[in-house]
Amino acid sequence: MKAINYLNYFFVGTLIILIVFGLLSNESSGNITGSGFLFLILTGLFQVIFGIKMLIDEPKDKNLQYYIKGVCFFFVLSFINGFILNYQILYFILFAIPIILAIFFSIITYKKAHQ
Structure with missing residues (x-):
């Protein structure tokens, strides 16, 4: 579990460092900032895959659920807002959820790594 925690630190830290730098x-070209925002995709993919894997290993964990x-x-x-509703206020909510x-x-990986 500590390896997942360290990988999570790597992905989130690299993302923050690229965007801030x-x-x-x-x-003027924005290549570093753009790379940081593209790294968001990898960070989210990593977190979702390992979240599903952790839920399969511990299906009764409420936080993972x-x-x-x-x-x-x-x-x-x-999906609903993009194809059906198209409310602008929901885009602000969709920005905050990830x-x-x-x-x-x-927080989940930190707690599991330090149990």
């Missing part, structure tokens, strides 16, 4: 360097329900809620809400889920997954 890209914004602070004030480069809440995490997977939150991921499903995010994708269902984005950040909350990433923090929640980091």
